[in-house]
Amino acid sequence: MDRRIQKTRQSIMNTFIDLLAEKGFEKITINDIAKRANINRGTVYLHYVDKFDLLDKCIETYVEQLLHHCANSADTKLDVSAFQSVFEYLEKNFTIYKLLLSNEGIGFFRSRLYAIIAQTVTEVIGIKSENHAFSNGVTTHFLASGFIGVLEWWINNSMPCNVQEITEQLMFLLEPYTKHLVSR
Structure with a gap:
């Protein structure tokens, strides 16, 4: 271009x-x-085309930048370094992600981010799940919703705890799932 x-x-x-x-x-x-x-x-x-198209392109740009960062800084495991990398990136780019997550009428950003996280979780579950007691659909949506909820809370409350604390707490909460999903 x-x-x-x-x-x-x-x-x-x-x-x-x-x-x-x-x-x-x-x-x-x-x-x-x-x-x-x-x-x-x-x-x-x-x-x-119009301001809605501009909003869509803006959201795509910032979702892609977040994904690009995550793809470059972590491997395919759901581990401490993967979560830490996400939160470090969000901390560095706090202003724009707070704006996209908290501005009225911009649920599109959250929806797009949710879809990507759900897809990633589905892929990890499909590849690594050894426990058939987990329903892929329920597990996917539980984990994606929980992660997005924590991410929104952390951003919208101006990062009330540091990256290490949020990462450790998430890993503790996800331990029952991650030991079944990423133990290989």
Whole structure:
């Protein structure tokens, strides 16, 4: 992709994020974005259909960045280092993830993150489960919901405990599941 196109898209997205923090999604207009980014309104429409498309692309970008970080820093195990890596990344990028998780009307980010976590858990269960007493569906949704709930609580409460504490507590809570799922 042309560097000018990348630069323009990044400028639009950064402006959108700034406005999202200031005004909330419902009050943002394409005119606001264009004016703040110092570009023509038509330029925004060259890159994004509307503000909903921009929101979708923004969510995809930040979900992909989180996944990319996790893929590069952990192996395929559900262990302390995998969880710690996720929370360290979220700590470094706290502002944007807090915005995406807490802003009204942006359940899309949570839904997308949930789907990815559920898919990952399903893959791990399918590959590594030795205990047939676990129902893959129930286990998947229990673990994904629990993880997302803890992640939201931690972000929305401005990280009330440090990365090591949250990781240790999660591993303690998940121990009954992880010993059956990742003991190989």
